[in-house]
Amino acid sequence: MPPVPPDWLAPLDTLNAAFTRRQFFRRSGTGLGVAALASLLGERALAAGTPAAPPPPWSIAPKAKRAIYISLIGAPSQLDLFDYKPGLANRFKEDLKDYLAREGERLTGMTARQEKFPLAPSIFKFAQHGQSGAWISELLPWTARMADDLCIIRSMKTDAINHEPANQLMYTGTMQNGKPSLGSWLAYGLGSANQDLPAFVVLHAKHTSPFSNVQAISARLWGSAFLPGKHAGVSFRGSGDPVLYLNDAPGIPRELRRSMLDGIEALNRRSYDALGDPEIQTRTQQYEMAFRMQTSLPELADLGREPEATFQLYGEEARVRGTFASSALMARRLVERGVRFVQIFHRGWDQHGTLPRDLAQQCKDVDQACYGLVQDLKQRGLLDDTLVIWGGEFGRTVYCQGTLTETNYGRDHHPRCFSLWLAGAGIKGGTVYGETDDFSYNIVKDPVHIRDLHATILHLMGIDHERLSFKFQGLDQRLTGVLPAKVVTDILA
Amino acid sequence: MTGAKGRPGWRWLVALVGGFALGSAVRAETTFYQARIAPIMDRHCVVCHGPEKKKAGLRVDSFEWVMIGAESGAIVKPGDPKGSELYRRITLPATEEEVMPSDGKPLLSREEIKNIELWIAGGASAEKVMADFPGAPPLARPKAIAEALAPDWTSRAAQITALEQALGVRLLPRSQVPTDGLILRTASSPARCDDAALAKLAPVADLIVEAELARTRVTDAGLGAVAQWTNLRALDLTRTGVTSAGLARLQPLRRLERLNLTDTSVDDAGVGHLRALPELRQIWAFGAKVTEAADPRVVAK
Numbered sequence: 001m002p003p004v005p006p007d008w009l010a011p012l013d014t015l016n017a018a019f020t021r022r023q024f025f026r027r028s029g030t031g032l033g034v035a036a037l038a039s040l041l042g043e044r045a046l047a048a049g050t051p052a053a054p055p056p057p058w059s060i061a062p063k064a065k066r067a068i069y070i071s072l073i074g075a076p077s078q079l080d081l082f083d084y085k086p087g088l089a090n091r092f093k094e095d096l097k098d099y100l101a102r103e104g105e106r107l108t109g110m111t112a113r114q115e116k117f118p119l120a121p122s123i124f125k126f127a128q129h130g131q132s133g134a135w136i137s138e139l140l141p142w143t144a145r146m147a148d149d150l151c152i153i154r155s156m157k158t159d160a161i162n163h164e165p166a167n168q169l170m171y172t173g174t175m176q177n178g179k180p181s182l183g184s185w186l187a188y189g190l191g192s193a194n195q196d197l198p199a200f201v202v203l204h205a206k207h208t209s210p211f212s213n214v215q216a217i218s219a220r221l222w223g224s225a226f227l228p229g230k231h232a233g234v235s236f237r238g239s240g241d242p243v244l245y246l247n248d249a250p251g252i253p254r255e256l257r258r259s260m261l262d263g264i265e266a267l268n269r270r271s272y273d274a275l276g277d278p279e280i281q282t283r284t285q286q287y288e289m290a291f292r293m294q295t296s297l298p299e300l301a302d303l304g305r306e307p308e309a310t311f312q313l314y315g316e317e318a319r320v321r322g323t324f325a326s327s328a329l330m331a332r333r334l335v336e337r338g339v340r341f342v343q344i345f346h347r348g349w350d351q352h353g354t355l356p357r358d359l360a361q362q363c364k365d366v367d368q369a370c371y372g373l374v375q376d377l378k379q380r381g382l383l384d385d386t387l388v389i390w391g392g393e394f395g396r397t398v399y400c401q402g403t404l405t406e407t408n409y410g411r412d413h414h415p416r417c418f419s420l421w422l423a424g425a426g427i428k429g430g431t432v433y434g435e436t437d438d439f440s441y442n443i444v445k446d447p448v449h450i451r452d453l454h455a456t457i458l459h460l461m462g463i464d465h466e467r468l469s470f471k472f473q474g475l476d477q478r479l480t481g482v483l484p485a486k487v488v489t490d491i492l493a
Numbered sequence: 494m495t496g497a498k499g500r501p502g503w504r505w506l507v508a509l510v511g512g513f514a515l516g517s518a519v520r521a522e523t524t525f526y527q528a529r530i531a532p533i534m535d536r537h538c539v540v541c542h543g544p545e546k547k548k549a550g551l552r553v554d555s556f557e558w559v560m561i562g563a564e565s566g567a568i569v570k571p572g573d574p575k576g577s578e579l580y581r582r583i584t585l586p587a588t589e590e591e592v593m594p595s596d597g598k599p600l601l602s603r604e605e606i607k608n609i610e611l612w613i614a615g616g617a618s619a620e621k622v623m624a625d626f627p628g629a630p631p632l633a634r635p636k637a638i639a640e641a642l643a644p645d646w647t648s649r650a651a652q653i654t655a656l657e658q659a660l661g662v663r664l665l666p667r668s669q670v671p672t673d674g675l676i677l678r679t680a681s682s683p684a685r686c687d688d689a690a691l692a693k694l695a696p697v698a699d700l701i702v703e704a705e706l707a708r709t710r711v712t713d714a715g716l717g718a719v720a721q722w723t724n725l726r727a728l729d730l731t732r733t734g735v736t737s738a739g740l741a742r743l744q745p746l747r748r749l750e751r752l753n754l755t756d757t758s759v760d761d762a763g764v765g766h767l768r769a770l771p772e773l774r775q776i777w778a779f780g781a782k783v784t785e786a787a788d789p790r791v792v793a794k
Contacts, residue, residue: 447587
C-alpha cells in the first residue's frame with residue numbers, strides 16, 4: 001500500500017500523496033527490473049550481501065560488448081554513395097511523373113507540386129572495391145578502402161517521410177514521441193561496464209560546410225522516456241569541458257563536496273523510501289556519476305598520450321575538439337573504457353538542392369575518420385566485440401528536386417529504400433545485402449525494416465528483442481514494438 | 494503450404510502410390526537431393542508439410558512427396574525455378590503474406606535458396622549427384638550443440654558477490670545460460686586491480702571465461718594467477734605492465750582463443766611462448782614490439 005502522508009505535510013504534499021498509487025505501481029514495475037538487473041546497477045545501489053542475481057531472461061551470449069552508432073542526420077543519398085545504378089546514365093531528365101503515379105507514393109510537400117520529375121543520375125563515379133566487389137562512390141574513398149570490413153545494406157526501409165518522425169523511428173523505434181532511445185534500451189538491458197562513465201554517451205560532431213541544409217535534433221533521440229532517467233544518453237559538449245560544472249567550485253574541497261553529496265543522498269533516500277519514485281534514484285545516481293566523472297573525464301579527454309599515428313589515421317582535424325574526426329577518436333576512447341553505446345550525431349545531410357557540392361563536403365567531414373575508427377578498433381583488438389553502424393534516417397529520390405542540369409541537382413526524401421553499413425562484432429564483413437530496382441525506388445530483394453535493424457543490433461549485443469521489455473501504460477513496451485521484426489541472420493558472421 | 498483445406502483429388506492419390514514405388518530405387522546412393530535439398534526441407538518445411546501436419550495437402554519429407562505437390566497442384570516445375578511455386582514462395586519478401594516459411598519462422602538463407610534454384614533448374618532430379626551441381630554453394634553447418642564453457646556458476650552466487658565487493662571488480666554472467674561462464678570486468682576501477690586481487694579470484698578460477706584486465710596494475714607475477722583460469726577464452730592485457738617473460742606463464746591456458754597485448758612491451762620472444770596454445774586464434778599487439786612475422790596469429794598493425 002502507498003504510505004499514508006504524515007499529518008505535518010504541507011498541502012502540496014497532500015497532492016503528492018495522490019500520486020503515490022501511480023508511483024507505487026511504477027515502483028513495482030521497476031522493482032522487478034531492479035531485481036533482474038542487480039548485477040548491472042551501480043555498486044552503490046547494491047545492498048551488501050545480496051546474492052548475485054541471475055542474468056535477466058532476455059540475455060543471450062553477446063557478440064558485441066559495445067557499439068558506436070554514426071548517425072548522419074538529414075539522410076545521405078544512397079544513389080550517390082552505395083546504390084550504384086549504371087543504367088540511369090542514359091535516362092538523364094526522363095520524366096518519372098507516370099512512374100510515380102503508378103507507384104502511388106506520397107511525395108513531400110517540397111516536390112508534390114513539381115510539374116516534372118526529371119530523373120537525375122548520380123554524377124559521381126562508382127568503382128568496385130575489396131574482395132567483395134562492393135560498389136562505392138568516389139565521394140567515400142576511405143570507406144571504399146575498408147569495403148571488406150563492411151556489410152552494406154542497400155535495402156533499408158522506413159515508414160517515415162520527414163526528418164523528425166524518421167529520426168524518432170530510427171533512434172527510438174517509433175515515429176511517436178515518448179519512447180526510449182536505442183542507447184537507453186541498451187543501457188537499461190546491459191548496464192555499464194565502467195561505473196565512472198555513463199553507459200550511453202552522445203557526441204555532437206560539427207559539420208564544416210556553411211551551405212549544408214541542417215536539421216535540428218533534440219534529446220528525444222537519446223532520451224530514456226519511461227525508462228529510469230539514468231539510462232538516458234549523456235551528451236558531451238564538443239568544445240570546452242565535455243560536461244559542464246564538473247569541477248569543484250573555488251574554495252570547495254573535494255572532501256566537502258563528498259560529505260555534501262552524502263547528506264543529499266541520505267535525504268533523497270528518505271524520499272525514495274517514502275515515494276518509491278525511481279527518478280529520485282536517478283538523481284542520486286547522477287550526482288554520484290558527476291562526482292566520479294571529475295576524475296574519469298580529464299583522463300578521457302586528454303588526447304596527449306595518443307601517438308602521432310592516431311592523428312594520421314583519423315586525419316589531422318582529429319586534433320580539433322568537436323570535429324567529426326575528434327568525435328570518432330573520442331568514441332574509441334569511450335568504448336575502450338567500457339562505455340556501452342556511443343552515438344555520434346553529424347548533421348547537414350539533407351541535400352534538396354546543390355547536392356553535388358554539399359554532399360561532397362559532408363562526406364569529406366566523415367570519410368577518413370570512419371575508416372580510421374574501424375581500423376583503429378581492429379588494430380586494438382576491439383573490433384571483434386565492437387559493433388559500428390553508419391547511416392541516416394531515410395533515402396533520397398531518383399528524381400530531381402528543383403532544376404536539373406548536367407552538373408547540379410537535388411534530391412527529395414525517399415522512405416522506400418536507403419543504404420547503411422555495419423562493421424565489427426558478429427557482422428559478416430565484405431557483404432552487400434539487399435537490392436533495389438533500376439531507379440533505387442523499391443526494394444526487390446531482402447528488405448530490412450528499421451525494426452529488423454534494431455532486432456539485429458540487440459541480438460548482437462546479447463539481447464532478445466522480444467523479451468527486453470518495460471511495463472508502462474499497461475503494456476510490456478519494447479524497442480521493436482508489436483509489429484513483426486526479425487534478426488537479419490544473413491548478415492551475421 | 495498454408496491454404497484452403499480440402500480433400501485431395503484422385504490425381505494426388507495416384508501419384509502418391511506411384512511415388513512410393515519409385516522411392517526405394519533412388520535411395521541407394523547419396524544424391525544432390527539427399528545431400529542438399531532434403532536437409533533444407535527437413536529444417537524449414539517438414540514441421541508443417543510432413544507426416545503430421547500436411548498443410549495444404551503438401552508433404553515435402555521425401556522427393557516423391559515433393560513431386561506430388563499440393564492440393565493446388567505441382568510445386569516444382571522441373572527446369573524452371575521461376576515457374577515453380579516452391580521457388581516463388583521461398584523468395585517472396587518477408588512481408589508478403591504468401592511467403593514460406595510462414596508465420597514469421599526464419600526464412601531460407603541465400604545459400605539454401607540457391608541450392609533449390611539450381612536443383613530445379615537442373616531438372617529437379619532425384620538421381621543427379623553433387624558433381625552435377627558445381628556451382629551449388631555449401632550450406633552453413635547446423636550450429637553444434639552448445640558446449641559448456643565453464644561449470645554452472647549459480648551455486649556459487651554468494652561467493653561471487655563477496656569477491657566483487659571485496660575486490661572492486663565485476664564478475665558478470667556471459668549470458669543466461671549458467672554454463673556460459675563469467676566475464677571479469679575491471680574498467681570501473683582498473684587501478685584497484687593488481688596481482689594480489691587476481692590471486693584472490695582463485696575460488697572462481699574455473700568460472701572466468703573472459704578477463705578484461707586492460708589498464709590494470711597487473712604484472713607478470715599476476716599472470717601466475719591468470720594461468721589457473723583454465724576455462725579462459727579471451728584475455729585483454731592492453732596497456733598493462735606484463736612483459737615477454739610473463740607470457741610464458743600462460744601455457745596452461747589451453748582454451749585461450751583471443752589475447753590482447755596492445756600497448757605492452759611484449760616482443761616476438763614473448764609471443765613465442767604462446768606457440769603451443771592450441772585454440773589461440775588471434776593475438777593483438779598494436780603498439781607492442783611484436784611483429785606479425787613472429788606468429789601468423791598476430792595482428793600488430
